[in-house]
Amino acid sequence: MWNFGFAPLAVSAATFVYSAATSKDPCTLISGKGWVSPAEARACMTAFPLEPKARANIIDVVSKTLPFHASENYQLQAPAPFQTIHVDLSAELARLNRTQYSSEFEFHLDMYRTFQRANDGHLGVYNYCYDYLYQTFVPLPLVYLTEDGKQDVFIAPEAFKVASEEFKGQIDVWQKHLPGQLRGNLASLSGAKVLLINGENPLVAVNDNAKVRGESQSAATRQNLFFASYGHDSTSWYYNLGDFARQIHPIVDSVQLTVQRPNSTHTDTFSIPYRSRASNPAKNNIKDVASYRQSICRASGSTNGYDRYSPSAASRPDPGKMPAVASLHQEYEFKPSKTPLLIQNGVIPSHPPVMDVTLPKELRPSSKPLDESHGGAQFFMLDGQRTGVLVMGTFNIRNTTDLVLLAQRLLEGLQKLKDKGADRLIVDVTNNGGGSIYLAHWLYRILMGHSDKTFPQAGLDTTTRAAPLAQLIVEHIISKKVDPRNLSLYNPKRWKNAKHQPLPLDKNWLKTGPKLTINGQNDAFSERLGQESQPFQDTLGLTPPKERLFDPKNILIMSNGVCYSSCALFTVRMSKSYGVRTVVVGGQDNIRQEYCGTVGGQVSNFMTIDTEIKSAKLKNHTLAPPDLLFRSVVSITWRLGYGVDNPNEPEEWQPHWANISFPLTLKSVNNPEEIWKSLTSRYLNNSTLFHIQEP
Numbered sequence: 001m002w003n004f005g006f007a008p009l010a011v012s013a014a015t016f017v018y019s020a021a022t023s024k025d026p027c028t029l030i031s032g033k034g035w036v037s038p039a040e041a042r043a044c045m046t047a048f049p050l051e052p053k054a055r056a057n058i059i060d061v062v063s064k065t066l067p068f069h070a071s072e073n074y075q076l077q078a079p080a081p082f083q084t085i086h087v088d089l090s091a092e093l094a095r096l097n098r099t100q101y102s103s104e105f106e107f108h109l110d111m112y113r114t115f116q117r118a119n120d121g122h123l124g125v126y127n128y129c130y131d132y133l134y135q136t137f138v139p140l141p142l143v144y145l146t147e148d149g150k151q152d153v154f155i156a157p158e159a160f161k162v163a164s165e166e167f168k169g170q171i172d173v174w175q176k177h178l179p180g181q182l183r184g185n186l187a188s189l190s191g192a193k194v195l196l197i198n199g200e201n202p203l204v205a206v207n208d209n210a211k212v213r214g215e216s217q218s219a220a221t222r223q224n225l226f227f228a229s230y231g232h233d234s235t236s237w238y239y240n241l242g243d244f245a246r247q248i249h250p251i252v253d254s255v256q257l258t259v260q261r262p263n264s265t266h267t268d269t270f271s272i273p274y275r276s277r278a279s280n281p282a283k284n285n286i287k288d289v290a291s292y293r294q295s296i297c298r299a300s301g302s303t304n305g306y307d308r309y310s311p312s313a314a315s316r317p318d319p320g321k322m323p324a325v326a327s328l329h330q331e332y333e334f335k336p337s338k339t340p341l342l343i344q345n346g347v348i349p350s351h352p353p354v355m356d357v358t359l360p361k362e363l364r365p366s367s368k369p370l371d372e373s374h375g376g377a378q379f380f381m382l383d384g385q386r387t388g389v390l391v392m393g394t395f396n397i398r399n400t401t402d403l404v405l406l407a408q409r410l411l412e413g414l415q416k417l418k419d420k421g422a423d424r425l426i427v428d429v430t431n432n433g434g435g436s437i438y439l440a441h442w443l444y445r446i447l448m449g450h451s452d453k454t455f456p457q458a459g460l461d462t463t464t465r466a467a468p469l470a471q472l473i474v475e476h477i478i479s480k481k482v483d484p485r486n487l488s489l490y491n492p493k494r495w496k497n498a499k500h501q502p503l504p505l506d507k508n509w510l511k512t513g514p515k516l517t518i519n520g521q522n523d524a525f526s527e528r529l530g531q532e533s534q535p536f537q538d539t540l541g542l543t544p545p546k547e548r549l550f551d552p553k554n555i556l557i558m559s560n561g562v563c564y565s566s567c568a569l570f571t572v573r574m575s576k577s578y579g580v581r582t583v584v585v586g587g588q589d590n591i592r593q594e595y596c597g598t599v600g601g602q603v604s605n606f607m608t609i610d611t612e613i614k615s616a617k618l619k620n621h622t623l624a625p626p627d628l629l630f631r632s633v634v635s636i637t638w639r640l641g642y643g644v645d646n647p648n649e650p651e652e653w654q655p656h657w658a659n660i661s662f663p664l665t666l667k668s669v670n671n672p673e674e675i676w677k678s679l680t681s682r683y684l685n686n687s688t689l690f691h692i693q694e695p
């Protein structure tokens with residue numbers, strides 16, 4: 001959403017509210033079409049006015065869910081180096097409650113962007129009715145490269161290859177829009193240097209996007225999100241087009257670029273339109289305004305929570321199998337029969353990105369991954385080197401079986417690399433949006449061996465916010481025995497205290513914690529929670545070896561800065577407890593890069609909190625949020641991890657400076673193997689000096 005700021009939808013089509021008397025139904029005009037112009041998509045998406053009932057419902061739900069979000073008062077004014085983050089969410093909700101909007105879409109965009117301003121990937125208000133419904137593209141993913149000793153924006157060298165495979169049937173539309181000798185010659189733009197975007201230095205667009213982008217506290221990481229990158233999800237390598245080439249809403253109609261093509265002495269200036277692609281539900285279900293509203297926007301079976309102990313709980317559809325608009329938000333909820341201790345730190349909604357562009361074959365590693373590779377974990381041995389690579393693209397897993405299998409493969413794969421002679425290791429966590437907390441703890445523990453830095457706590461101590469209604473849930477669990485199967489997040493049975501001992505089952509652990517004043521606001525948190533994953537024999541059924549697998553000096557952790565949630569828990573402990581070097585590739589060289597962000601501790605969402613409230617028989621309480629009428633997702637930080645360097649404050653607000661900022665080139669960009677090789681010869685080699693960022 002670069003280039004848009006916080007201005008209200010100033011586009012002419014957006015102020016149009018459909019009136020059957022005056023014109024044709026704008027949703028009928030795009031019905032069944034796979035690709036439309038952003039203006040056409042907007043005309044349909046802005047066709048409902050904001051109904052007072054719809055506004056009151058979402059404002060009420062968000063306001064009453066916010067007290068469960070642990071960072072609310074911290075986000076009023078974040079400490080340095082995150083001081084640009086300051087948002088008063090309660091005041092903003094009051095503003096959203098009274099502002100006039102020309103459509104519900106305009107209202108949602110304001111809500112969405114307001115929450116993004118907290119720059120916290122765990123926090124967000126999403127709406128299946130609008131987000132990711134018509135993703136909007138130009139076939140020109142950009143990258144930030146260092147050539148001839150200078151950093152510049154380029155059109156990715158692989159741009160045409162990626163776009164012509166992904167956008168079959170649409171590429172000709174773009175080909176025909178190019179002027180003069182560029183017409184039909186989109187391929188010739190690949191690898192071009194970008195001199196201007198809309199007549200300005202390209203970094204203006206990069207920074208405008210970073211301002212509204214959300215997702216990471218680090219401004220450097222938000223800049224990096226503008227650019228194309230690669231990743232590995234639980235099945236395959238993918239290509240993330242970056243924010244310039246891919247936007248989740250149909251807002252921007254076109255962009256003007258001034259470029260210098262490879263081997264060309266002159267510059268070309270041209271405009272190219274954005275085009276919007278219908279998600280499958282949009283393509284299949286939108287016949288007119290009424291069917292759009294009915295089939296896509298109304299609350300579905302998994303929008304709201306449920307009472308775990310009601311007779312109908314068993315027949316509730318598995319959220320994992322819901323025909324979602326896109327897997328916008330993975331509503332994690334393991335079947336109650338599984339171990340209730342299996343906890344997800346959660347997945348950032350946009351990582352992996354909600355689309356499936358594959359990384360072109362030429363850019364994927366040439367060597368075959370070791371047989372031990374599984375899901376998000378892929379192992380490679382670099383030719384003729386002593387360096388092994390673990391690609392840890394995601395900690396996300398589907399179920400307990402998968403969790404244990406992945407944990408086992410991680411150990412076997414790392415051991416195999418050692419058997420093959422590796423005594424150095426690169427861990428590539430590019431675009432890792434998190435997943436299972438247990439896996440993050442396990443990987444840290446097996447890499448570093450048994451020591452007082454890995455046992456008993458292989459993660460971070462945590463705390464959750466002790467909102468009045470949350471305290472009442474615990475009260476009901478203790479005195480009214482409303483959670484006989486011990487499934488509630490608030491059941492003291494699930495947690496250990498700061499000394500890593502079980503919490504007493506008859507004491508309200510939300511009332512025994514610190515009362516704090518944060519940014520002038522009184523706040524309350526639970527008592528400090530200790531470790532939760534060890535012994536691994538009990539949680540995973542696996543025994544980690546005693547000895548460390550690699551010398552911390554010989555490990556490099558690399559990414560584009562996009563390493564959130566469980567990935568952050570892992571990298572923070574590796575870096576801060578063992579001094580393992582961290583590398584961010586492709587960042588602007590005059591800005592300090594951070595190797596992770598959005599640490600959190602555990603993510604949750606309205607649906608889960610609603611389940612807690614309903615199961616504790618508190619849905620009628622005045623503080624309880626009502627059910628959602630429409631398909632929104634409200635995502636929150638439920639627990640915060642305490643820091644390593646300052647153990648009395650959340651890790652979330654402590655710096656995560658990368659040791660090394662590593663430039664990308666036309667040759668190495670989006671080519672993981674090429675990057676690993678350059679890193680190896682430069683930083684895993686005794687004869688060269690480490691290039692450490694200045695503090």
Ligand SMILES: *[C@@H]1O[C@H](CO)[C@@H](O)[C@H](O)[C@H]1NC(C)=O
Nearest residue numbers: 056059060063093094097098
């Ligand atoms: C929103 O406005 C309505 C009516 O003006 C009011 O009843 C309600 O309390 C407001 N909600 C919030 C969260 O400000």
Ligand SMILES: *[C@@H]1O[C@H](CO)[C@@H](O)[C@H](O)[C@H]1NC(C)=O
Nearest residue numbers: 188190191192261262263264
């Ligand atoms: C640019 O010129 C060099 C040297 O002549 C050549 O190797 C390269 O393929 C050319 N690049 C393009 C994109 O034409």
Ligand SMILES: *[C@@H]1O[C@H](CO)[C@@H](O)[C@H](O)[C@H]1NC(C)=O
Nearest residue numbers: 234397398399400401402403
């Ligand atoms: C667990 O998830 C994996 C990966 O999606 C799947 O192949 C497997 O069948 C699932 N197992 C169970 C028991 O659900």
Ligand SMILES: *[C@@H]1O[C@H](CO)[C@@H](O)[C@H](O)[C@H]1NC(C)=O
Nearest residue numbers: 483484485486487491493505
């Ligand atoms: C839940 O915890 C209580 C207290 O430890 C225990 O008595 C009970 O058996 C547990 N219930 C289940 C289903 O595990």
Ligand SMILES: *[C@@H]1O[C@H](CO)[C@@H](O)[C@H](O)[C@H]1NC(C)=O
Nearest residue numbers: 575579580581582657659692
């Ligand atoms: C890397 O940076 C971390 C802090 O960000 C520091 O503790 C560690 O000593 C650094 N490593 C090296 C080798 O300088």
Ligand SMILES: *[C@@H]1O[C@H](CO)[C@@H](O)[C@H](O)[C@H]1NC(C)=O
Nearest residue numbers: 307613614617618619620621
């Ligand atoms: C809420 O109150 C209504 C009316 O008093 C009652 O019928 C309903 O069962 C209550 N619901 C819950 C979840 O307690």
Ligand SMILES: *[C@@H]1O[C@H](CO)[C@@H](O)[C@H](O)[C@H]1NC(C)=O
Nearest residue numbers: 385386680681685686687688
């Ligand atoms: C280490 O660096 C030197 C000099 O740059 C180079 O000759 C040598 O091959 C490198 N060794 C390894 C293992 O990369």
Ligand SMILES: *[C@@H]1O[C@H](CO)[C@@H](O)[C@H](O)[C@H]1NC(C)=O
Nearest residue numbers: 424551553554683684685686
């Ligand atoms: C450098 O060499 C020493 C001695 O051979 C070895 O112990 C150490 O692991 C090496 N470090 C790196 C980063 O290669």
